[in-house]
Each structure stands twice: as C-alpha cells, then as structure tokens.
Amino acid sequence: MQPSDKVTNQKDLQDFIQFIRPLIQVIDSIKREPFQLRSLSIPMRWEVTRRHPFYQKLWKDSANFHRQEITSTNPFEKIKRESAAKLLALIGVSGEPPDPRTPFSELGESELNNAWLSGAVHPVTLRGMAGILLATLPESTLGDLGLYLIEASCEKNDKEKYSRENSLSKLASYKCEVLDSYTAEPLVSVNPAASQRQISEAIKSLHGQWKNERELKEQRDRSDKNKTYLEVWDLREGFSEEGAYNISEEQKLSEIAEVVGSSISTVSNHYRSAFEMIIGKPYSPELWWNTIGVFKLSKFDLKHNILSQIRPRKSRTPRPVSESRLGLGIDSLKQTHLQKKHEYTLHDLIMDISSLIDQGLSDDEIQSNLEIKAKTSELAQLLTWMRSRTSEIEK
Structure with missing residues (x-):
C-alpha cells in the first residue's frame, strides 16, 4: 500500500x-x-x-x-x-x-384507497409478512421453511404448479407449534361476506384486547389539528415547503403568536405537540438538543475553527452503546477508534454551552471557560443562536 x-x-x-x-x-x-x-x-x-x-x-x-x-x-x-x-x-x-x-401528492396519493388513509388501519405487504416471519421464527423453522420456498421456485416449466403444490403440502403437514401460533402483530383476516355489524363488533372486541396487552391508552383523535401543529413547527424551526430547514428563517414563539393570532401558551402547546409527532417522544429541552439541536448545530462551520481548539476539561465517560443494535459489524471500529480516547464532539459542545448559558455567563466568559483562544464569527453566530433557543418558554 x-x-x-x-x-x-x-x-x-x-x-x-x-x-x-x-x-x-x-x-x-x-x-x-x-x-x-x-x-x-x-x-x-x-x-x-x-x-x-x-x-x-x-x-x-x-x-x-x-x-x-x-x-x-x-x-x-x-x-x-x-x-x-x-x-x-x-x-x-x-x-x-x-x-x-x-x-405527498407525488408519492402515489391517488393510488391509495381512502380506507387506508385514516391511520387506524393499513395494508400489510408481502414483504412485511416475510419480515414478520424472519423476525419471529426460530432458526430451525426458518431453515425448513426456506427449503420449501426453494423447492417451489426451482422448476420454471410445466411442473412449476406441481412444485408449488408439493411445497404447500409439506408445509401443511410440517409439525411446528410456532407456525401454528399467532403473531404479536394485530393482524386478522376479515370475511367480506360477513355483515358490517358483525365485523365491527369483532374488531371492537379485538381492539380492546390489543390495547390491554400493549398497555396503550385511549387517545383523542386530533388529526384535524395536526396540520396546525406543523404550521407552528415550521415557523419556529424554519422548515420550508422545499423540505429543508433554514436557521435564518426561525421565528420566536412570541412572533408566531402574533402571526397566527393565538396566545403564546397555545402556540407553545402546539409546538410541543408537533415535536412529539415528529420525534416520537414528548418534548424536553434535552431531547430537543439531542435531536433537532445537534442536527442544526452541524450546519455551523465548527469543525476546524472551534472544535479543534477545545479539549475536554475533565475526563468524560461516554454512555456505551453497542453498534450491534444497528445490525452492523462495526464493533472493531468502536473498540479501536470510537472509544480509544474521548474526542470533543458537537454533542459535547451543545451540553457545555447550554450549561454555561444557563449559568448566566456572557459570550466572553463562555469563550474563556471553553478555553477558545480566538473568538471567531462562527462562535459568535453559534452563541447568538443558542441563546435564542434557550430564552423562551419551550423549557
């Protein structure tokens, strides 16, 4: 080499x-x-x-x-x-x-049946069914089932039908309790010949059972307000119709309240609702910094001008997270590089500056505390932006 x-x-x-x-x-x-x-x-x-x-x-x-x-x-x-x-x-x-x-109109909206658009029910593709089998069946059963699939796919001539029927016959006689059990997914087969009342009553009973098993609480339908929530989010976070975030387009909650004609508390609640819809978890300042904040911070040119000047003031103990959770074979990278020594990251910078701002330090005091030799325009822009994100009632 x-x-x-x-x-x-x-x-x-x-x-x-x-x-x-x-x-x-x-x-x-x-x-x-x-x-x-x-x-x-x-x-x-x-x-x-x-x-x-x-x-x-x-x-x-x-x-x-x-x-x-x-x-x-x-x-x-x-x-x-x-x-x-x-x-x-x-x-x-x-x-x-x-x-x-x-x-969304360009993603096949016209081809979707309205019955699927409520979110209460949705189709399961054949790929999805195959995924459920791969995720739940034990290895030995997957191996046997794989052989039946291979047998059904081998012959591409007049005997193809017979090959499939042979595999189906073997599957029917295959002794396996797991295959005869029900998936944890709430899937059922609906008899279209049954009356609507019979189907509704059966689904209602199953719905209650599924909620109890998963400890899910009954939720109010707020679908009519979801669009309003996102409108507030877009104004606060600077998300445009072009599908991207622009930090310079961010507005304060007080400004948004004037635009939409609502109180600041209402706008704040709408913002939090949008946050939970997007991130999937209730709003908290820490979670905001760990998701939206770290993403937006990466838009500042900090790699060489700021991060390279900062060194941790004390030894940090990063929370161990195994890359095996991603299904990837990169453990060796983690051992030899990711955990060889702690390097100052954007996440560290967020946590440190947020803490220093909360302590009431000025820009110069923060610069001194972080031991940054020269105050760059990037640092000034960063501090101004971070102060704007910590000054409102989103806390």
Whole structure:
C-alpha cells in the first residue's frame, strides 16, 4: 500500500467516525415508540417523517444503499449507507426513502384507497409478512421453511404448479407449534361476506384486547389539528415547503403568536405537540438538543475553527452503546477508534454551552471557560443562536 493510500483510508475512516458517532450517542432519542407513527394518517406520516432531523441527514445514504449504486471508492461508504438505512428503520422508514422535498401528492396519493388513509388501519405487504416471519421464527423453522420456498421456485416449466403444490403440502403437514401460533402483530383476516355489524363488533372486541396487552391508552383523535401543529413547527424551526430547514428563517414563539393570532401558551402547546409527532417522544429541552439541536448545530462551520481548539476539561465517560443494535459489524471500529480516547464532539459542545448559558455567563466568559483562544464569527453566530433557543418558554 502506498503512503497516499494510507492517508486516504485514514481520512475515509475519520469521515465515517464523524458521521456515525453523534448518531450513536443519541440513538435512544431516535427510536420511535411502537405504534406511534401508525396513529397518524399516511399523508401525515410522511409530513412528520420528512421533518425528522435524522431523515434529513440520512435519507440520501439510505437511498443509495437501497439502490445499490456505487458512487464512491471509500471503503467505509457501504457501512455508512447501511448504517443510514438501519437508523432510519428506527423511526419507521423502510425501503428506499424519497427526497424530503417531495410533496405527498407525488408519492402515489391517488393510488391509495381512502380506507387506508385514516391511520387506524393499513395494508400489510408481502414483504412485511416475510419480515414478520424472519423476525419471529426460530432458526430451525426458518431453515425448513426456506427449503420449501426453494423447492417451489426451482422448476420454471410445466411442473412449476406441481412444485408449488408439493411445497404447500409439506408445509401443511410440517409439525411446528410456532407456525401454528399467532403473531404479536394485530393482524386478522376479515370475511367480506360477513355483515358490517358483525365485523365491527369483532374488531371492537379485538381492539380492546390489543390495547390491554400493549398497555396503550385511549387517545383523542386530533388529526384535524395536526396540520396546525406543523404550521407552528415550521415557523419556529424554519422548515420550508422545499423540505429543508433554514436557521435564518426561525421565528420566536412570541412572533408566531402574533402571526397566527393565538396566545403564546397555545402556540407553545402546539409546538410541543408537533415535536412529539415528529420525534416520537414528548418534548424536553434535552431531547430537543439531542435531536433537532445537534442536527442544526452541524450546519455551523465548527469543525476546524472551534472544535479543534477545545479539549475536554475533565475526563468524560461516554454512555456505551453497542453498534450491534444497528445490525452492523462495526464493533472493531468502536473498540479501536470510537472509544480509544474521548474526542470533543458537537454533542459535547451543545451540553457545555447550554450549561454555561444557563449559568448566566456572557459570550466572553463562555469563550474563556471553553478555553477558545480566538473568538471567531462562527462562535459568535453559534452563541447568538443558542441563546435564542434557550430564552423562551419551550423549557
């Protein structure tokens, strides 16, 4: 290997670590609660998903992963793309993700049956059924079932029908209690010949049973207000119709209250409701910084001008998070690089500056406390922005 190759590979590795570390640090903040996204209509699912900061950050790499396009010789590019796809799965995104600039009307709205648009019910694709089997069946059963599938797919001539029937016959006689059990997913087969009353009564009974088993509380239907919540969110966070965030377009809650003609407390409640729809968890200042904040902070040019000047003032103990939760084989990277020594990250900077602002320190005092030698324009812009985010009643 030539010296230039070593330098390139080292840079590729550092770029990958810079990409993955902040996401791993806040992985618990990314994952949606079960059934949270399903409580929204399909159009609203898209609207909240395309506003999610990690969708904004990861959709391109995930799309390249699903397309299997080769656009780089970077040896870590494949892992990066797979990481993006796995992380997006934590917020309910499967398959190739669309560009967040795409309006829902261009995602096949006209082809969707209105019965599926309420969010209360939704279709399960064959891929989804296969995924349930892969996720729940024991390895031995998967192996036997795989053989039946292979047998049914082998013959592509006049005997194909017989091959399928033979596999179906073997499946019917296969002794396996797991295959005869019911999935944890609330799936049922509806008899279209039954009366609407019979179907409604049966589903009502099952619905109560499913809620009790999952300890889910009855929720009020606020679908008519969801659009209002997002309108407040877009004004506060600077989200435009082009599907991107612009920090310069952010407005204060007091300004938004004047625009929409509501009280600040009402606007604040709408903002919090939008936050929970988008992130999947109730609002808290810490969760905001771990999701929206860290995403927006990455838009400032801090890598060399500020972060490189700061060193931790005390030894930190990062919370251990196994990359195995992403289904990736990158444990060796974590052992040799991610945990070899603690490097100052955007997440660290957020926590430190937030704490210093809460203590009432001036910009100069914060600069001195962080031991930054020269006050750059980037630092001044950052402090101004962070003060604007900590000054209102969102706390």
